[in-house]
Amino acid sequence: MAAAAAAVTTGVVVERRVVRARKAGATGADELGGLRGNVRRIEVDGDVELYAEVDEIAPYADQAAGGTHLPDEATLVFVHGYALNLDCWHFQRAAFRGKRRMVFYDQRSHGRSDRSHRDDATIDQLGRDLLTVLDELVPTGPVVLVGHSMGGMTIMALAEQHPEMFGDRVVGTALISTTAGGLRPHRIISTYIPDSVGSLVGPRLIAGLARAPQLVDRARRSGSNIGFLVTDTFAFGDDVPASYVEFVDNMLGGTPFEVLAEFFPNFEKLDKYAVLTPLARIPTTILCGTKDLLTSVGHSRKMAKQVPSARLVEATGAGHMVILERADKVNAALQDLLDEAETQAGRKAS
Template sequence: MRRATPHRALPVVVVPGMLCDASLWSGVTFPADREVRHVALERPDIGALAEDVLSAVPGPFVLVGLSLGAIVGFEALRRAPERIAGLCVMATNASAPRPGQYAAWRAMDGLIRAGRFEEVVEQTLPDMFPDRCPSPEGARRYRRMAAAVGPDAARVQLAAQATRTDAAGALRAARCPAVVLSGAGDTLCPPAFHRTIAHAVPGARLRELPDAGHLLPWQRPDAVTAALRAVLDAADRGAAVPALTPPP
């Protein structure tokens, strides 16, 4: 006879980055006793995407997000802080877009509209890997994932990027355990971005991972698994995340 648990285990809502899908997390071990929901980035507005996250499960949950997925998570936190029981965010940026980024996204959108989606994939590919140096297998894997996402979803995600706002206020108001992960070789969202995020969230733990770039669930699935476990344990106990063991 299975012993009854005193409360429902917190579910996990997982949000990928731009040109990424659920296969991004294939190497991460999610707890078998938790409901895990993957939310795709299919609407051209950060607020609408945040509502998708909040409607993925009822009640409180732990949010795991990479890059644009974490940005969507910050907006969900702003809208419903009582729903976010824990945060595990990585390879991201909590600031509003810079003028040059708007121009770059418009240029990418123009290429896709012209039927040149593969060029956009090749433009973004180096920034996914440590120090912009992908391995042949890593490059093939990224191209496959981006092709599965496709040009229509890519245009939607570019439009969503342009609706970002500064998330500092939401982060300072957070009252949940949090881990912020950064790749030491991430040139798209460098470690300084993550120090800013971790400083803003009360009690957040920051871990900078050596030999890793932007796609941390591929490049350091062990560290992502450990961070998720630490956040879930802390959220279950209603406590802060303890000090993390430095990665090897």
């Protein structure tokens, strides 16, 4: 017992020292996610309100210098991932502010949006939510959809439900750090569990923990040393500023464990490779970090084979939060996508 206690104590001390060293001199965590736009609330299914923000061009750009939103300029609509919120797009928002109209929103049960019934915690429902967001906030004009992780899956769900929109209203798509299926979520818990066992143990473990969500939330609260280390390991591939880790950790810690448990079964069951066809009609960019531990780059390569016209962009050494870790590369890829999408849409219009 004494030896065990000593080992635990030593582990805690080491953990604290590692975190303290990573955080030493770190600044800027509070600045990340600090950009704000015009707040909108969108009712979906009659009982859930989604929180959204719209960045119009006029408030941020000199209209005399061409800052107005022209009819043929696409609106960028950003769809965030599992356990995150709209603030995760900080660097993309900063890069395109004043250049393009942009729409951001918190997925149901995430961020500042309402909690929904557990039966509606599905990827298909998120696809229907995205349609409502488009109808309410981008009723006219071309749209370029940008999805990260579960946000990419949301876009695929919309493509399955309304393929006719792709090439009409939707003129470009970016799928970042995501997959159309084949995930093995239990591997996040342990890489040594065989798939046949893990596919049973993973969901049962999450379901069991969900019976005491308050206890789990206290253990994983934002700002905890364990949370910081886990986020650093699974969200990033290279060393990044500690402020980036804290920023993501705060978003993860702010998402109730009940919400994580409700959405978790989606990832094992997801299979939308067959519905990627509509994306071949429009400029599509598929981007992933080569050290992504959650949706590995192999998933992006497989999707690119399903959509031969897509542009595959690999960020060497980056992890799942490539939108932060390699913001410049992501932003350059989005600019290329915008240019191609608007050129192609312009040719169709003429």
